[in-house]
Amino acid sequence: MSDSERVRFEPELLEALNLAGGRWEKGGGAARDLLSPWTGQRIGRVFESTAADVDRAVQAAVAPGRAWGLLPLKERTQVMFRFREALMADLDRLAHSVAAESGKLPSEGRAGVMKGIEVLEFALSLQNLDDGAKVLVSSGVTCEVRREPLGVVAGVTPFNFPAMVPLWMIPIALTVGNAFVWKPSDKTPLTSLLIAEGLRKAGLPDGVFSVVQGGKEAVDALCDHPGIAALAFVGSTPVAKAVYTRATASGKRALCLGGAKNHIILMPDADPEIAASGILASFTGCAGQRCMASSVLLAVGNVDPILEDMAARAKAMVVGADMGALISKDSKARLDAAIAQAAGDGADVKVDGRTAQPGGELAGGNWLGPTILDRVQPGSPAACDELFGPVLSVVRVPSLDAALAIEAGSPYGNAASVFTRSGAVAEEVANRAHAGMIGVNIGVPVPREPFSFGGFQQSRFGSGDITGQDGVAFWSQQKKVTLKWAMPKDMNWMS
Numbered sequence: 001m002s003d004s005e006r007v008r009f010e011p012e013l014l015e016a017l018n019l020a021g022g023r024w025e026k027g028g029g030a031a032r033d034l035l036s037p038w039t040g041q042r043i044g045r046v047f048e049s050t051a052a053d054v055d056r057a058v059q060a061a062v063a064p065g066r067a068w069g070l071l072p073l074k075e076r077t078q079v080m081f082r083f084r085e086a087l088m089a090d091l092d093r094l095a096h097s098v099a100a101e102s103g104k105l106p107s108e109g110r111a112g113v114m115k116g117i118e119v120l121e122f123a124l125s126l127q128n129l130d131d132g133a134k135v136l137v138s139s140g141v142t143c144e145v146r147r148e149p150l151g152v153v154a155g156v157t158p159f160n161f162p163a164m165v166p167l168w169m170i171p172i173a174l175t176v177g178n179a180f181v182w183k184p185s186d187k188t189p190l191t192s193l194l195i196a197e198g199l200r201k202a203g204l205p206d207g208v209f210s211v212v213q214g215g216k217e218a219v220d221a222l223c224d225h226p227g228i229a230a231l232a233f234v235g236s237t238p239v240a241k242a243v244y245t246r247a248t249a250s251g252k253r254a255l256c257l258g259g260a261k262n263h264i265i266l267m268p269d270a271d272p273e274i275a276a277s278g279i280l281a282s283f284t285g286c287a288g289q290r291c292m293a294s295s296v297l298l299a300v301g302n303v304d305p306i307l308e309d310m311a312a313r314a315k316a317m318v319v320g321a322d323m324g325a326l327i328s329k330d331s332k333a334r335l336d337a338a339i340a341q342a343a344g345d346g347a348d349v350k351v352d353g354r355t356a357q358p359g360g361e362l363a364g365g366n367w368l369g370p371t372i373l374d375r376v377q378p379g380s381p382a383a384c385d386e387l388f389g390p391v392l393s394v395v396r397v398p399s400l401d402a403a404l405a406i407e408a409g410s411p412y413g414n415a416a417s418v419f420t421r422s423g424a425v426a427e428e429v430a431n432r433a434h435a436g437m438i439g440v441n442i443g444v445p446v447p448r449e450p451f452s453f454g455g456f457q458q459s460r461f462g463s464g465d466i467t468g469q470d471g472v473a474f475w476s477q478q479k480k481v482t483l484k485w486a487m488p489k490d491m492n493w494m495s
């Protein structure tokens, strides 16, 4: 591993503070140590936020947010251009912060920040695209649409993308003129300090962007707060559902993205190299801790040569160098138990990552090597539950129809992919799969902007996607204005 790929830790203990009205302050709740997924060592501290902390941030956002929303879009965009410059200048530090607290490789941290910057670039383009519409609807009468911000809005984000997922929300919400209150994951709160620093360097007025740290208490307070107009959430399905229910009960607009169990259909005619490398990257990238990871391989017919090749590559991967760490010891214990249960249910543990263990300073980290479970039963937990680790469950099926029937039975609906050389098969999967994002010969089918990101079914509560034009629609409202400036002689039935 090159030096730039060796994860760096900030030398001092970092405190994840709240940002309200431009001032950093400790949340009023308990402090908790943050442990490195890489080493098990303490790398920082986070303070829980109370409802009073949330209220302070919201109150401090109201007036600056109103002034920010009244600026012309082009003026707000200038600040966001400088935000992009600040993020790019700080890319290496951001990548290492993400890696240090989430367990990702620094290269994965960098890729996540760059994907977030892609959303920011989409937001920057709005000044040229989003000019509303104006139509002469009758003699002397025009109708026009004006896009307006909602006011103070909030975002709640998961541990596994400490920079990218917030950057799905923050650039669009701010560019369209809102004040934004961010509740980062309580497991990965440190990168929020760097993102806030980027916005400060860009010249965003104090109060327009706030951070409240913590967990359920802070999230509940955001859901309930009458001063927050809209809330976006990304995390696990049970929490997404609860947050959606609570936020909408208090009259908010809400969009809550949940967990996933993504399927890859592997056809016998697939290109062996593209399939083996694509599937391996899908379930081992970010140590399998991403909502777009494929964790069920529906192996159609005889695909054994591809599976054997993939297993050999998986066995050769070195944890701590080729693949990062799991977020916590709890996660490691949960995954070890899930693998043991799958074996008990009759699966063949073809590649067993449970004993993977680097030495030296990484000995105290949370490690699980790539794991392949073959001949998993379709209805078993390994085939149905989101495990969120580098574990691939291979389910053998006789036909494409049988594969699509299993995919259709999943309550989730984030992503589905097919590896094939047949255009007809690819079309069939794209048409029939019950997922919001489909890949053909791509294991992680994340749409590139301006195509928006979002799943179906239990992977999303609320309507629309979180980025792209749907993101613009979510964070704004349209005012329809009908104007008549006609002289009296031009009056008609609308007079």
Ligand code: NAD
Binding pocket: 156, 157, 158, 159, 160, 161, 165, 183, 184, 185, 186, 187, 214, 215, 216, 219, 220, 234, 235, 236, 237, 239, 240, 242, 243, 257, 258, 259, 260, 290, 291, 386, 388, 414, 455, 459
């Ligand atoms: P999580 O649901 O535990 O936490 C998400 C956020 O909710 C965090 O900010 C956390 O502090 C907060 N939270 C936790 N428990 C809460 C509760 N009881 N009430 C209110 N708030 C609570 O998720 P996680 O473990 O941080 O992230 C992993 C999950 O996120 C996986 O299920 C993954 O699939 C999902 N995810 C989904 C997407 C997507 O786009 N659909 C993207 C990334 C991650």
